[in-house]
Each structure stands twice: as C-alpha cells, then as structure tokens.
C-alpha cells in the first residue's frame with residue numbers, strides 16, 4: 163500500500179465527526195443491522211448477539227456476553243471473537259453518521275484475558291473524519307462498565323457506495339436482503355454493512 167496514507171492517526175486537516183440529525187437518541191438501542199450478521203444478528207446461533215445503543219455525540223456503547231462457542235484457549239474468549247466485538251461496535255457508529263462504510267483497518271490490543279461467561283462492556287467513538295476516511299476508537303471493559311480495560315482498538319473505516327455490497331456480495335443473500343418487505347431492515351442491511 164505504498165504511496166497511500168493508511169495511518170490510523172487523522173491528518174491535521176481532519177474534521178470533527180457530525181452526528182446525523184436522524185441518529186437514534188442517546189440511550190436508544192440500535193438493534194441488529196442485519197439478521198445474519200455474525201456480530202449482532204439474531205439469526206446466528208453462535209454469533210455474538212452484540213447489543214449496541216446510541217450514546218452522546220458520535221458514540222455508542224454495547225455489551226457482548228462471551229459464550230462457550232466463543233472460546234480460543236480453554237475457558238477463554240478467542241482473540242478474533244473479541245476483535246469482532248470491537249469491529250461490530252465500531253461499525254455501528256456509521257449508523258449515527260448515516261454513512262455507508264466498511265472496516266479498512268483495525269488495530270487491536272488484547273490487554274487482559276476474557277473468560278467465558280464474562281460480559282464485555284464496549285464503548286466506541288468516531289474521533290475524526292477526513293474525506294471518505296472515518297477514524298474511530300473503542301475499548302472493552304470487564305467486571306462492569308467502569309471495570310478494567312480488557313481490549314481496545316483503533317480503526318479506520320472507509321466510506322463506500324451501496325454498490326460495494328451489491329457488486330461483491332453473494333447474489334442469494336443480496337437478493338434476499340433487497341426483497342425484505344421491511345424498509346428499515348432493507349436499508350440498514352446495506353447502509354451499514356451486510
């Protein structure tokens with residue numbers, strides 16, 4: 163990727179993020195953006211079933227309970243699953259911006275082991291926007307919303323057109339999502355990330 167700026171630090175001329183006027187009110191649950199999403203969908207038996215809600219500004223909070231299906235080492239959450247929880251929480255910020263964007267880069271720190279049965283309390287915020295690039299950061303705590311940090315991440319999401327999904331997604335899922343009679347579900351499946 164030489165010649166391109168892939169840094170996770172916003173450039174000096176980056177702008178502050180702007181919460182969309184139609185963004186859900188602080189405290190309002192965001193719900194699943196797509197029923198088959200591994201991060202938040204209700205249609206994934208071993209998925210994370212992550213539940214996010216809007217915060218102030220361009221912030222969200224979320225909880226994810228680590229289940230036996232999420233193990234890496236015996237009794238401990240798999241690091242990739244924890245990265246998914248961070249990615250999903252960060253991705254849900256796009257719904258507050260009303261921007262279609264996908265993860266370009268996700269840098270994760272694993273600070274403490276997370277046992278099965280633990281609730282991971284996640285918080286994420288957009289820190290800056292520069293053109294199509296959305297800079298964001300997240301932490302996950304255990305033992306309570308104010309507990310010690312177990313994981314954290316910095317991310318760069320890149321704004322895309324809806325064609326990103328239509329051109330690249332498998333046709334059967336695209337067709338099914340596009341023909342969903344529920345307009346909100348149809349919109350969110352593509353506006354955020356299928």
Ligand SMILES: CCCCCCCC(=O)SCCNC(=O)CCNC(=O)[C@H](O)C(C)(C)COP(=O)(O)OP(=O)(O)OC[C@H]1O[C@@H](n2cnc3c(N)ncnc32)[C@H](O)[C@@H]1OP(=O)(O)O
Nearest residue numbers: 166167168195249250253254264265266267318320354355
């Ligand atoms: C509720 C919501 C839940 C959401 C779930 C969580 C979200 C996800 O997991 S999304 C799924 C995972 N992500 C993907 O599949 C994305 C796959 N990648 C792609 O499709 C493309 O590489 C894409 C769209 C990211 C960028 O491609 P493209 O649009 O051609 O970008 P391009 O024009 O080359 O670059 C634009 C800018 O972004 C930067 N950029 C592009 N890719 C990256 C990257 N991987 N890392 C860092 N920066 C990048 C470029 O450097 C460039 O910046 P600058 O202009 O300052 O040099």
